[in-house]
Amino acid sequence: MSNNSKASNDPTNEASKGSFTGIIVYLILAAVKIVSGTLFNSSTMLADGLNNLTDTVSSITIFIGLRLSNRPADNNHHFGHDKYEPLASFLISLLMFTVGYDIIASGVRRFISQEFLVPDTTIIWITLASSVVLYFTYLYISRLAKKTNSLGLSSTAKDMRNDILISLSTVVSTLASTNGYPIVDTIVSIGVGLVIIKSAFEVFRDSTFILSDGFDEERIQQYKELILKHPKVIEVSGIRGRLSGQMIYLDVTIKIDGKMSVNESHHVTEEIEHALTYKYGVHDTDVHVEPI
Numbered sequence: 001m002s003n004n005s006k007a008s009n010d011p012t013n014e015a016s017k018g019s020f021t022g023i024i025v026y027l028i029l030a031a032v033k034i035v036s037g038t039l040f041n042s043s044t045m046l047a048d049g050l051n052n053l054t055d056t057v058s059s060i061t062i063f064i065g066l067r068l069s070n071r072p073a074d075n076n077h078h079f080g081h082d083k084y085e086p087l088a089s090f091l092i093s094l095l096m097f098t099v100g101y102d103i104i105a106s107g108v109r110r111f112i113s114q115e116f117l118v119p120d121t122t123i124i125w126i127t128l129a130s131s132v133v134l135y136f137t138y139l140y141i142s143r144l145a146k147k148t149n150s151l152g153l154s155s156t157a158k159d160m161r162n163d164i165l166i167s168l169s170t171v172v173s174t175l176a177s178t179n180g181y182p183i184v185d186t187i188v189s190i191g192v193g194l195v196i197i198k199s200a201f202e203v204f205r206d207s208t209f210i211l212s213d214g215f216d217e218e219r220i221q222q223y224k225e226l227i228l229k230h231p232k233v234i235e236v237s238g239i240r241g242r243l244s245g246q247m248i249y250l251d252v253t254i255k256i257d258g259k260m261s262v263n264e265s266h267h268v269t270e271e272i273e274h275a276l277t278y279k280y281g282v283h284d285t286d287v288h289v290e291p292i
Contacts, residue, residue: 014144014147014148015066015144015145015148015150015152015153016063016066016067017144018140018141018144018145018148018150018153018156019059019062019063019066019152019153019156020059020063021137021140021141022055022059022062022137022141022156022160023056023059023060023063025133025134025137026052026053026055026056026058026059027056029049029052029130029133029134030049030050030052030053030055030056031049032049032126032130033045033046033048033049033052033126033130034046034049034050034053035049036049036122036123036126037049037123039120040120040122040123041120042120042123042170042173042174042177042185043106043107043110043185043186043189044169044170044173044174044185044188044189044192045123045126045127045170046189047103047106047107047189047192047193048163048166048167048170048192050099050102050103051099051103051163051166051192051196052163053099054092054095054096054099054196055156055159055160055163057092057095058092058095058096058155058156058159059156061088061091061092062085062088062089062092062152062153062155062156064088065084065085065086065087065088065089065152066084066085066088066150066152068084082247083210083211085150085152086152086206086207086210086211087207087211088152089152089155089203089206089207090203090204090207090208090211092155092203093200093201093203093204093207094200094204096196096197096199096200096203097197097200097201097204099193099196100193100194100195100196100197100200101193101197102193103189103190103192103193103196104190104193104194104197106189107186107187107189107190107193108190110186111186121174121178123170123171123174124171124174124175127167127168127170127171127174128171130167131164131167131168134160134163134164134167135164137160138157138160138161138164141153141156141157141160142157142160142161145157154206155202155203155206155207158199158202158203159199159203162195162196162198162199165195166192166195169188169191169192170188172184172188173185173187173188173189210243213242213243215240215241215242215243216241219241219280220239220241222280223239223241223250223252223276223280223282224236224239226275226276226279226280227239227252227254227272227275227276230268230271230272230275232256232257232260232264232268233254233255233256233268233272234254234255234256234257234292235254235255235292236252236253236254236255237253237254237255237290238251238252238253238288239251239252239253240252247283247284248280248281248282248283248284249282249283249284249285249286250276250282250284250285250286251286251288252272252285252286252287252288253287253288253289253290254268254269254272254287254288254289254290255289255290255291255292256268256289256290256291256292257291257292258291258292260291265289268287268289269287269289272285272287273285273287
């Protein structure tokens with residue numbers, strides 16, 4: 001297989017392509033919605049456009065994070081650079097919190113001043129068109145996120161799903177406003193801000209979990225059960241896992257018969273390593289043997 005073929009099948013390269021697609025789509029939608037929201041007096045569409053603008057910055061940051069995470073291990077980064085991706089997601093969550101807060105604050109100020117805008121019905125057609133574009137992009141990003149196991153793309157797909165709901169809510173607020181209820185547009189814009197903050201919290205939670213070396217307890221239990229199926233393993237006295245980007249690293253301590261030779265115990269550790277890699281895709285397993 002050629003180097004170009006290998007590169008094209010690399011999960012990080014595929015994830016980068018998905019992230020770049022998100023950049024282009026979000027950039028176009030942000031420009032259209034911000035201009036339309038301003039011209040046609042729709043605070044909800046303006047909020048949605050600002051949300052898409054943060055999504056553009058998010059996708060750019062994640063794209064950079066993915067490119068950096070694809071760099072090989074070096075003397076200062078023995079586990080590689082994979083954590084650049086969750087670090088990028090963490091930075092994006094802070095930006096999303098800020099934008100969500102600004103949108104809510106702006107809506108509250110309109111409530112206080114009672115200055116409600118009545119949007120033009122042209123907003124409806126612009127919103128429906130953008131929703132269709134977002135839906136097909138969401139399907140593409142979502143499939144790619146599952147295929148590459150990318151936290152960054154998963155966050156982008158989750159955000160796009162929320163963006164579709166936000167865009168459709170713009171239709172509702174526009175119809176209500178043009179039928180004598182302009183307050184609805186402001187209420188929906190505040191709802192958009194709340195959705196952005198909710199998404200920011202989810203991205204913040206997932207990224208900090210990885211950055212702080214958190215690991216799923218259910219996975220640990222699955223690994224332990226698999227190891228105990230080995231006929232020569234008496235007990236699994238310790239097992240620790242950590243994620244570095246998409247790579248899983250395990251430290252395992254097993255107890256075996258103390259009369260077993262060094263050569264035999266070495267074969268046991270190799271068989272455990274191969275089993276974990278084959279069934280669960282564990283990148284690296286360090287098995288420590290204690291005799292009984």
